[in-house]
Amino acid sequence: MTAIATETQVLLIEDNPADAELTMDALRESHLENRVLWLKDGAQAIDHLFGEEAATHIQRIKLILLDLQLPRVNGLEVLRRIRNETQTRRLPVVILTSSQEESDVIRAYDLGTNSYLVKPVDYDSFITIVKELGLYWMLLNKSPGESK
Amino acid sequence: MINIRQDGTIQDVNEAMVMATGMDRKQLIGQDFSSYFSDPEKARMGYQKVFADGFVKDYELQMRHRSGSLLNVLFNARIFHNEMGDVAGIIAVARDISERKRLERELNNLNESLEKRVTERTAELKAANEELEAFSYSVSHDLRAPLRAVDGFSRKVMLAYGDKLDQEGLRMLGVVRQNAVRMGKLIDDLLAFSRLGRREMHFVAVSMQDLAESSATDLIELEPERQINFSCEAIPPCQGDPAMLKEVWMNLLSNAIKFTRQKNPAEIHVGSRIEGEFAIYWIQDNGAGFDMAYADKLFGVFQRLHSQEEFEGSGVGLALSQRIIHRHHGRIWGESQIGQGATFSFTLPLQRLSPPPGDHP
Numbered sequence: 001m002t003a004i005a006t007e008t009q010v011l012l013i014e015d016n017p018a019d020a021e022l023t024m025d026a027l028r029e030s031h032l033e034n035r036v037l038w039l040k041d042g043a044q045a046i047d048h049l050f051g052e053e054a055a056t057h058i059q060r061i062k063l064i065l066l067d068l069q070l071p072r073v074n075g076l077e078v079l080r081r082i083r084n085e086t087q088t089r090r091l092p093v094v095i096l097t098s099s100q101e102e103s104d105v106i107r108a109y110d111l112g113t114n115s116y117l118v119k120p121v122d123y124d125s126f127i128t129i130v131k132e133l134g135l136y137w138m139l140l141n142k143s144p145g146e147s148k
Numbered sequence: 149m150i151n152i153r154q155d156g157t158i159q160d161v162n163e164a165m166v167m168a169t170g171m172d173r174k175q176l177i178g179q180d181f182s183s184y185f186s187d188p189e190k191a192r193m194g195y196q197k198v199f200a201d202g203f204v205k206d207y208e209l210q211m212r213h214r215s216g217s218l219l220n221v222l223f224n225a226r227i228f229h230n231e232m233g234d235v236a237g238i239i240a241v242a243r244d245i246s247e248r249k250r251l252e253r254e255l256n257n258l259n260e261s262l263e264k265r266v267t268e269r270t271a272e273l274k275a276a277n278e279e280l281e282a283f284s285y286s287v288s289h290d291l292r293a294p295l296r297a298v299d300g301f302s303r304k305v306m307l308a309y310g311d312k313l314d315q316e317g318l319r320m321l322g323v324v325r326q327n328a329v330r331m332g333k334l335i336d337d338l339l340a341f342s343r344l345g346r347r348e349m350h351f352v353a354v355s356m357q358d359l360a361e362s363s364a365t366d367l368i369e370l371e372p373e374r375q376i377n378f379s380c381e382a383i384p385p386c387q388g389d390p391a392m393l394k395e396v397w398m399n400l401l402s403n404a405i406k407f408t409r410q411k412n413p414a415e416i417h418v419g420s421r422i423e424g425e426f427a428i429y430w431i432q433d434n435g436a437g438f439d440m441a442y443a444d445k446l447f448g449v450f451q452r453l454h455s456q457e458e459f460e461g462s463g464v465g466l467a468l469s470q471r472i473i474h475r476h477h478g479r480i481w482g483e484s485q486i487g488q489g490a491t492f493s494f495t496l497p498l499q500r501l502s503p504p505p506g507d508h509p
Contacts, residue, residue, distance in 0.1 A: 018297035025304070069289050098292040100339065101284075121295045121332030123303040123325070 008062035010134065012038045013045045013078060014096075015070050019119065023065065023096070026130030032138055042073025046081060049088055058087055063137040066113075068097040068104055076107055083112040090144050092137055096130070151228075152181045153237040156195065168221075168242070170214030186210040186218055198225045198238045211242070220249040277346075284342045291335055299328040334450075337464035341449060344471050349389040356383050356397075356429060356496075359390070360418050363397040367405055375413040376405060383420040384427050386496040392472045393496075399465040400431045400492050406459055407435035407490065415489075422498070426478070430493040437484040446482050469494075 010032060014020045020038050027033050039045045045066075048057055064082070068075035075095065082088045094115040095108045108116050117133065120126050151159040158181050166173050169184050182188035182195070187210065194207045203226040211219045225240035302324045310318065357380060364378045386393075401416065408414035415434040420427055438446070438453045445451045447470040452463040466482075473480045473494045484490035 016293050016297075018300065019293060022296065022300045025300075098289040098296075100336075102343075119292070119296060121292055121299060121335075122329045123296070123300040126296060126300065 007060050008035065008138070009060045010036045010138065011045075011048070011061050011064045012036050013042065013064065013070065013075070014038065014067045015041050016067070019067070022123070022126060023130050026127040027134045029127065029131045030134040030138070032134045035138075042070040042075065042078045045070075045078050046073055049082065050085065055087065058091070061091055062143065063134075064091055064093045065096045065133075066093055068095060068099055068108070076104075076111060079108065079111045079113060092141065092143060094133060094137065096133075150181065150240050150242070151237055152195065152240065154199075154235065156180055156182065156192070159237055164242070168211050168213065168219055168244075184212055186212050194223060194225070195238065198227055198240075199235070202227055208245075209242075219244060220246045280342070281346070284339055287335060287339060292332060295328050295332050295335075299325050299332075302328070334462050334464075337462045337468075338449070341464055341468050341471065344392075344468060344475075347392075349392065349475060351387055351389060353385055354388050354390045354393055355385045356393070356420075356427075357385070359394050359397050360401070360429075363394065363401050364416070364418075367398070367402050371405060374409075376408070376416060377413050378416045379418070381417075381419040383418065383429060384422065384498070386427055386498060388476050388496060389472075392475070396469045396472050396494065399469045403465060403492070404431055404433040404435065404490075406461070407437070407454075408433050409435070409459075411435060423495075425497055425499065426495040427498055428493055428495050430491055432489065432491045434489040437486050437488050437490045438482070439486055440484060443482060443484075447480065 010027065012020060012023060014023065017040075020040075024033055024036055024038070027036055037048075039048055048054070066075050066078060070078070075097070079093060079095075082091060082093060089112075092114045093112075094117060095113050096117050096119060097104070098119050100118050105116050115133075117129060120129065149162040150165050151161075153159050158176050158179050161173055161176050165176065169176065171184075176184075182191040185191040191209055194204055194209065197204050197207070203224075205224055207223040207225070209221055209223060211221055213219065221242040222245050223240050223242050225238050227235050228237060228239050230236040302321050306313075306318065306321055313321070360380050360383065364380070368376050368378060404416045405414065408416065411434050415432075417432045418430070419432075420429045422428070436454070436459070442453050445453065447466050448463075449467040450463040451467070452461060454461075466480075470480050473496070477497050478495040480492070480494040482490055482492045
């Protein structure tokens with residue numbers, strides 16, 4: 001069990017490489033950088049979560065950071081799939097997006113997101129938010145089925 | 149005018165009837181009267197009604213001219229008696245209403261085309277609104293993401309290569325970052341402004357005194373090193389959306405606090421008076437003031453009357469306040485002289501009015 005525990009992952013679903021890099025910078029500050037798997041669009045995410053070896057992948061995921069505006073399959077659609085499938089429905093999902101639109105917030109919550117964060121434009125605030133969110137969900141939060 | 153016997157034959161007609169039918173008087177007398185109407189059945193029914201009720205008033209019929217053309221008329225008719233007092237027939241007077249009929253048709257056509265145009269315009273407005281929503285959506289997302297990269301990567305350069313840059317290089321990178329953050333703020337403010345038009349209003353009784361005082365307290369707490377004398381008279385409550393009106397107080401009071409920065413102590417006073425159906429609320433300060441020549445620019449989006457070095461700001465606060473006050477059917481204006489402080493006033497109806505239709509950005 002310990003082997004699996006150390007390998008738990010943050011799944012980062014983000015199409016913008018600059019945002020992805022900044023997100024990983026921030027997670028580095030929480031010493032989580034080696035546990036991030038970056039998927040560049042919604043279709044890749046669907047493949048990873050519901051394709052071959054999905055069960056192995058899902059077992060390792062401790063947190064999903066999900067952007068909304070994604071090419072091919074958008075973030076809300078990915079969220080819907082995650083909540084509809086038995087094996088993924090309890091995975092913690094945090095929406096991390098530039099959109100402040102109330103309609104996006106409402107739809108994301110209706111589809112069952114665990115949290116919704118608006119990416120700040122300014123670097124320092126962005127780093128602080130992502131660092132704290134990484135620490136909270138990876139270290140403090142207890143998910144179903146965890147021994148501790 | 150036409151006299152009709154009890155059996156429905158024409159007893160006599162006048163010149164007008166001769167003209168209306170195009171027949172000779174002699175030809176008409178003795179004929180069944182109903183044959184000179186486009187709807188003989190309806191004509192006979194009117195005739196029977198006169199016998200039943202003793203009269204008819206404004207009974208609408210179409211008379212047929214010999215040439216085939218039709219004439220719209222209204223009949224007033226009553227029975228008449230012979231010397232013995234028995235009912236002898238009816239006497240009917242027709243009034244030509246062709247002109248009125250034509251106007252009615254024209255009005256109907258106009259109404260129909262107006263309705264059609266309203267439907268079309270509503271659809272156009274709806275489309276324009278949806279376009280605008282899509283636009284603000286992409287502004288909020290697509291413009292902010294590259295800005296974050298500008299700021300983030302400038303910061304990364306500072307962190308990773310800061311030791312290789314001299315003072316001037318670091319300063320320039322600092323300018324890049326400041327401007328990225330400022331542009332982010334402008335985008336946020338613009339979005340807030342565009343969202344305001346779409347926001348639903350919740351009208352309740354609002355204590356303007358509580359709003360003004362709590363806003364002032366919150367704002368003055370942010371300036372612990374300054375001496376700001378704030379006072380608020382007893383001001384009346386109004387009907388409105390409390391969240392929106394709070395925004396107005398926050399905007400006007402934070403302006404007052406900002407523009408009195410060079411005064412010690414700063415004086416900020418709130419008061420009101422009632423004029424007819426409206427309450428006029430005012431906020432007076434002893435700050436920098438503004439040139440009345442530019443008073444019309446005060447409430448424009450991104451309009452500023454001071455340089456960024458003098459007084460920072462995006463120029464959206466007053467535009468936002470004006471929009472809120474307009475949605476409440478009120479007015480807002482500012483009065484000042486340079487160096488003599490400024491007074492901003494706004495009116496709100498004391499009773500609730502419904503929000504204007506189509507109040508969209």
